[in-house]
Amino acid sequence: MEEGNSKVKVASLLWLEGFREACCLHRVLILCFRSNTLLIRTGQCFLLNGFIFLGSIFVLNSLVIPALRWILPDQCSHLVSHELCDLGATFKFYSFLRLALIQLFYVLWFYPLYVFSIVLSTIWYNDIAKYGYAAMGRSKLTVEKGSGQNKSLTVQNTSHVKRPSGLGGVMIGIGEQVYSLLLLSVFFLEVYATGFIPYIGKVLNFLLLSWMYAYYCFEYKWNFNEVALERRLDYFESNWPFFAGFGSPCVLAIFFFSPLVSYGIMAILFPLFVLTATGSEVEQEISFEKHKWRAAGVGRLPIFYVADNVSMWMLSLLPLEKGEQVQNRKAE
Known part of the structure; x- marks a missing residue:
């Protein structure tokens, strides 16, 4: 019982530390203050996803739909003659016409805007992470050489793997990106499927979504630090409560x-959490204390086990020579 309480306590402390780190949004202001380009790109993201996308939803729900209900009522009112009130088919036609106009609004505006926002926001997220990373370097938030913190290894300096130069290094990098994309795509489907599980589905969905967004936030930083895919997955699964x-x-x-609405809100908040993760140094502190909480029994949790096996099975369907190269790379 005492050992179990110790595990729960350590995991809870790491979870709280992760929650606190995510709420350190003042780092966004600091980084934007140091980089005008970052400020402009973040503002563009807010303008598109907040003002235009969420604003369009607000206009639809607050103005367009009430106006249509007033023009095309679904029940008898003082604006409708008694002759029409006696015809139930009239209100059915009004209801159908109102629904058709709303769906037309979605088809001609919301869905194209949604696709446009996804494509453009994906490009902007990468720029925001890049400019934020550069601003962090200029502000000396990274660990300086020769500091006392070099006594312990961190995920940045332990995970940097030297790739072969030339075409071989390029192919390895492309292979890692393909595998990472496939892995996260399978994991996303896994997250989506958990929502249909009775009773515990919502809890599992919330937990897996939390891990998914956390990984996305830190992935930009790890890419810029050239952290090997296997190392970042190991680090992520080893620090799962955080x-x-x-x-x-x-x-x-x-x-x-x-x-x-969820997409619009996330499209606004996601770059803020990316910048918060970029400016965070907490993974170094976790690395320093790793032996303590691992000794307490909070070990690695295979979060990506299912996604990894499914991804490797899909990659095994590739031509034998390419599949072996992927397997060998992953084994490293």
Whole structure:
């Protein structure tokens, strides 16, 4: 019982540390203050996803739909003659016409805007992470050489793997990106499927979404640091309580809204959490204390086990020579 309480206590502390780190949004202001380009790119993201996308949803729900209900009522009112009130087919036609106009609004505006926002926001997220990383370097937030913190290894300096130069290094990099994309795509489907599990589905969905968003936030930083894929997955699964806590504020902000509204809110908040992760040094502190909480029994949790096996099975369907190269790379 005492050992179990110790595990829960350590995991809870790491979860709280991750939640606290995600809420350190003042880092966003500091980084934007140091980089005008970062400020402009973040502002563009807010303008597109907040003002235009969420604003369009607000206009639809607050103005367009009430206006249509007034023009095309679904029940008898003082604006409708008694002759029409006696014809039930009239209100059915009004209801059908109103629904058709709303769906037309979605088809001609919301869905194209949604696709446009995804494509453009994906490009902007990478720029925001890049400019934020550069601003962090200029502000000396990274660990300087020769400091006392070099006594312990961190994920940045232990995970840097020297790749072969030339075409071989390029192919390895492309292979890692393909495998990472496939892995996260399978994991996303896994997250989506858990939502249909009775009773515990919502809890599992919340937890997996927290890990997914936390990984996305830190992935930009790890890419710039050239952290090997296997090392970053090992680090993520070894520090699972921290990353569950870090992703929780992201999920809490969208969990109780409709899909379109959730996307708009996440599209605004996601770059902020990316910058918060970029400016964070907490993974170094976790690395320093790793032996303590591992000794307490909070070990590695195979979060990506299912996604990894499914991804490797899919890659095994490739031509034998390419499949062996992927397997060998992953084994390293």
